[in-house]
Amino acid sequence: MNPQSLARAFWQEGFLVIEDFFSETLVGKIDREIRSYFGDDPQFLHEKEFLERSETEVIPWFPQNPEMPDYSPETGALFDLLESDSRLVDLTGAILGDAWSPLYSMVMFSRKGTAGQAWHQDCPPEDSSRFNLNRLVYTRTLSPGDGGLVVVVPGSHRKGMLPTGDTHEDLDNQLVISPRAGTLVLLHGHTWHRVTPIKSDFRFSTNFRACPRGTPDNITDICVYRNMRYRFSTAEVIEVR
Numbered sequence: 001m002n003p004q005s006l007a008r009a010f011w012q013e014g015f016l017v018i019e020d021f022f023s024e025t026l027v028g029k030i031d032r033e034i035r036s037y038f039g040d041d042p043q044f045l046h047e048k049e050f051l052e053r054s055e056t057e058v059i060p061w062f063p064q065n066p067e068m069p070d071y072s073p074e075t076g077a078l079f080d081l082l083e084s085d086s087r088l089v090d091l092t093g094a095i096l097g098d099a100w101s102p103l104y105s106m107v108m109f110s111r112k113g114t115a116g117q118a119w120h121q122d123c124p125p126e127d128s129s130r131f132n133l134n135r136l137v138y139t140r141t142l143s144p145g146d147g148g149l150v151v152v153v154p155g156s157h158r159k160g161m162l163p164t165g166d167t168h169e170d171l172d173n174q175l176v177i178s179p180r181a182g183t184l185v186l187l188h189g190h191t192w193h194r195v196t197p198i199k200s201d202f203r204f205s206t207n208f209r210a211c212p213r214g215t216p217d218n219i220t221d222i223c224v225y226r227n228m229r230y231r232f233s234t235a236e237v238i239e240v241r
């Protein structure tokens with residue numbers, strides 16, 4: 001693995017997929033931990049208006065954040081093993097440059113029969129130097145028919161604002177990624193992306209977000225959807241599109 005050539009591919013396409021990046025044994029442990037945390041019937045924490053408008057149904061968990069009431073050091077340490085992998089650290093540095101920082105890690109759980117995640121950009125694209133990097137780890141292999149696939153438009157991190165339109169429609173030039181246990185997906189926050197509806201019993205991803213030097217910590221507070229801009233900190237639709 002050559003971090004420099006992978007970083008070039010990332011900057012060309014706005015995303016990068018590396019299968020078998022993590023061992024099945026390690027992601028298997030993480031997968032069991034996530035299953036036991038959420039149980040069989042987790043409930044949504046997001047506000048009703050967000051769920052209705054956004055066509056995005058995820059339940060977040062922040063397993064490495066000691067300020068969360070459900071924090072456990074043992075569980076946090078397991079997620080640290082993924083994040084501190086030297087290959088991941090080197091690749092992140094090659095992409096973001098020196099003095100990048102981790103933002104936070106988040107597991108996103110979706111229940112069967114839910115919408116997945118509508119087309120979005122994780123943060124507003126007006127300033128191309130202000131963005132987050134998603135470092136997504138998948139701990140189980142999706143089978144055909146499971147849904148929960150990640151769809152991206154290659155090169156769209158350079159195309160500015162996601163166009164308005166239907167929240168889940170197929171877009172020209174979209175590319176569908178079908179993650180397997182151990183796959184790492186690096187995704188620029190301005191790249192247009194979505195997750196297809198969930199047909200399996202549940203679906204989750206683990207995201208170690210990071211950002212370049214000088215990026216404000218609240219870079220992902222405002223998310224751009226095709227029908228709105230939404231601010232999470234105030235649970236508010238700040239623009240209807």
Ligand SMILES: O=C(O)CCC(=O)C(=O)O
Nearest residue numbers: 108122134150195205207
């Ligand atoms: O869950 C996924 O696969 C994609 C998540 C996503 O859109 C994000 O973390 O910004």
Ligand SMILES: [Fe+2]
Nearest residue numbers: 120121122193
């Ligand atoms: Fe996203």
